[in-house]
Amino acid sequence: MKFICMVHETRRPTPEPPPELFAAIGALQAENTADGSIVEVGGLRPVQEVGAIVTLTGGSVSTTDGPFVETKELVGGYAVYDVPDASAAAEKSARFLAVHQEAWPGWEGWIEVRAYYEAPAP
Amino acid sequence: MDAADAVEEAWRTESPRLLGALLRITRDLDRAEDVAQEALAQALAQWPESGVPDNPAAWLMTTARRRAMDLFRAGERRQRAYAEVAAGVGEAVEEAAEDAYVEDHVEDDVLRLMFLCCHPSLSDDTRTVLTLRMVAGLSSREIARAYLTSESTVATRISRAKRTLATARAALEEEPVGAERKERLASVMGVIYLLFNEGYAATAGEDWMRPALCAEAVRVAAILATVVPDEPEAHALLALLELQASRLPARIDEDGAPVLLDDQDRSRWDAAAISRGYAALRIAGDLGGDGPYVVQAAIAAEHARAPSVAATDWVRIAALYARLARATDSAVIELNRAVALAMAYGAETGLRVVDDLAATPALAGYHLLPAVRGDLLARLGRDAEAAAEFARAAALAGNDRERALLQDRADRLSR
Numbered sequence: 235m236k237f238i239c240m241v242h243e244t245r246r247p248t249p250e251p252p253p254e255l256f257a258a259i260g261a262l263q264a265e266n267t268a269d270g271s272i273v274e275v276g277g278l279r280p281v282q283e284v285g286a287i288v289t290l291t292g293g294s295v296s297t298t299d300g301p302f303v304e305t306k307e308l309v310g311g312y313a314v315y316d317v318p319d320a321s322a323a324a325e326k327s328a329r330f331l332a333v334h335q336e337a338w339p340g341w342e343g344w345i346e347v348r349a350y351y352e353a354p355a356p
Numbered sequence: 357m358d359a360a361d362a363v364e365e366a367w368r369t370e371s372p373r374l375l376g377a378l379l380r381i382t383r384d385l386d387r388a389e390d391v392a393q394e395a396l397a398q399a400l401a402q403w404p405e406s407g408v409p410d411n412p413a414a415w416l417m418t419t420a421r422r423r424a425m426d427l428f429r430a431g432e433r434r435q436r437a438y439a440e441v442a443a444g445v446g447e448a449v450e451e452a453a454e455d456a457y458v459e460d461h462v463e464d465d466v467l468r469l470m471f472l473c474c475h476p477s478l479s480d481d482t483r484t485v486l487t488l489r490m491v492a493g494l495s496s497r498e499i500a501r502a503y504l505t506s507e508s509t510v511a512t513r514i515s516r517a518k519r520t521l522a523t524a525r526a527a528l529e530e531e532p533v534g535a536e537r538k539e540r541l542a543s544v545m546g547v548i549y550l551l552f553n554e555g556y557a558a559t560a561g562e563d564w565m566r567p568a569l570c571a572e573a574v575r576v577a578a579i580l581a582t583v584v585p586d587e588p589e590a591h592a593l594l595a596l597l598e599l600q601a602s603r604l605p606a607r608i609d610e611d612g613a614p615v616l617l618d619d620q621d622r623s624r625w626d627a628a629a630i631s632r633g634y635a636a637l638r639i640a641g642d643l644g645g646d647g648p649y650v651v652q653a654a655i656a657a658e659h660a661r662a663p664s665v666a667a668t669d670w671v672r673i674a675a676l677y678a679r680l681a682r683a684t685d686s687a688v689i690e691l692n693r694a695v696a697l698a699m700a701y702g703a704e705t706g707l708r709v710v711d712d713l714a715a716t717p718a719l720a721g722y723h724l725l726p727a728v729r730g731d732l733l734a735r736l737g738r739d740a741e742a743a744a745e746f747a748r749a750a751a752l753a754g755n756d757r758e759r760a761l762l763q764d765r766a767d768r769l770s771r
Contacts, residue, residue, distance in 0.1 A: 256642040257643060258585060260591045261582045261585030262582075263636065263639070264580075264590075264594060264636070267594065267632060268579045273628050274631040276631055277635075277638070
């Protein structure tokens with residue numbers, strides 16, 4: 235089953251992540267490559283830097299590109315896993331957060347784990 | 357998933373960790389492998405009955421460790437072997453076997469296994485075969501199929517390699533540090549790179565590519581990146597292989613004939629592999645990497661980013677090749693730089709570099725030199741010369757598919 239796990243950042247203790255974090259994330263990613271569970275992975279620039287929120291509400295479409303976003307950074311990055319079930323995807327996400335906890339003290343955030351709709355087997 | 361599949365999957369993902377830890381205990385590659393195989397056999401016998409354990413890897417490790425201890429305790433017949441095992445098991449029995457996977461040195465174990473497989477006393481070919489067997493967990497039959505040779509040849513080669521290593525006492529070596537560690541690491545990366553290249557453009561045989569070999573190389577590169585997470589080159593190597601592998605689906609047509617970059621349908625490039633490649637390259641960069649694999653991955657990323665050959669940033673690629681050529685002093689890289697230069701600044705510019713290269717002995721017998729020269733001459737309208745170069749390249753090509761392609765170009769130009 236495919237899951238997309240989106241990383242929401244709520245607290246960033248330092249402007250730049252420490253290099254240890256890159257090594258730790260890299261190792262995690264490599265591990266997921268080795269066992270074949272990772273499909274796709276990417277980082278997202280902050281929405282207030284580049285990006286927009288397009289809304290349909292009250293019968294009209296509006297686009298906001300300004301700094302009117304409640305959270306500081308909506309989604310920092312994402313990963314798509316192909317794993318047997320939701321708990322496995324949650325486990326992957328927990329490990330991702332654990333790595334942050336260890337390598338970037340003070341960082342806070344949460345990961346949204348969402349399953350893909352998949353065509354039923356023919 | 358049935359039990360047999362579960363055993364196979366556990367073996368594929370866990371064998372390097374298992375063998376690495378057992379190597380530490382038994383201090384001998386053969387014995388480590390025997391014990392691991394016994395654990396595997398036991399899993400095949402028990403899992404269908406008892407169900408697949410929650411943590412198959414830990415189960416295998418516990419079982420294998422118990423076997424190693426039994427070996428240690430058993431009679432005197434193989435006393436000498438036990439004396440050696442004893443040194444390793446003494447410490448191992450102290451620890452609970454279940455802890456094997458949370459031990460700090462599990463990663464060191466895998467790295468030691470990789471170092472051992474790429475020991476300087478072995479030839480490059482033997483190193484790749486041993487890496488496929490020990491680190492990628494392929495059977496002799498799978499390796500034989502990949503290298504188009506017989507199973508017995510592979511088995512002989514592996515057992516000879518093990519003898520060489522046993523004589524060199526390599527298994528007992530302390531893990532290399534400092535400059536030697538860097539050197540051994542480079543050798544490990546070199547072997548993974550060779551492995552991939554062998555899959556990407558086979559040196560012999562009917563087929564142009566053997567994608568399964570590429571996939572194994574990517575997997576082993578990923579394992580390496582987990583065991584040396586601070587090493588930017590390891591992440592860059594993984595990035596390079598992912599990005600190169602992303603083009604595999606577009607590189608052959610339905611009949612198995614090669615499709616060159618110009619003619620590839622880019623929508624068939626593997627977008628997921630590209631995304632993983634970018635991510636790994638970004639990590640290498642964030643770790644401060646600027647070594648040869650970082651540069652090569654950057655080149656591969658330029659191709660991945662470009663919507664077409666014409667829209668490719670050849671100027672940047674030529675500059676990256678120049679950086680690479682300075683760092684490595686390789687004629688093959690210089691040849692690639694010539695191609696990029698030709699794309700960026702015109703065929704004549706490229707041809708000048710190629711002509712200089714033709715005089716260097718390093719590339720004598722390398723079929724891609726006349727192939728590139730032929731291509732540039734053809735673009736300049738010098739058809740007769742180009743045809744001769746393609747014919748020369750065809751005669752030098754190692755695999756049948758590539759030979760056919762080059763001969764075809766020679767024929768069409770001489771018409």
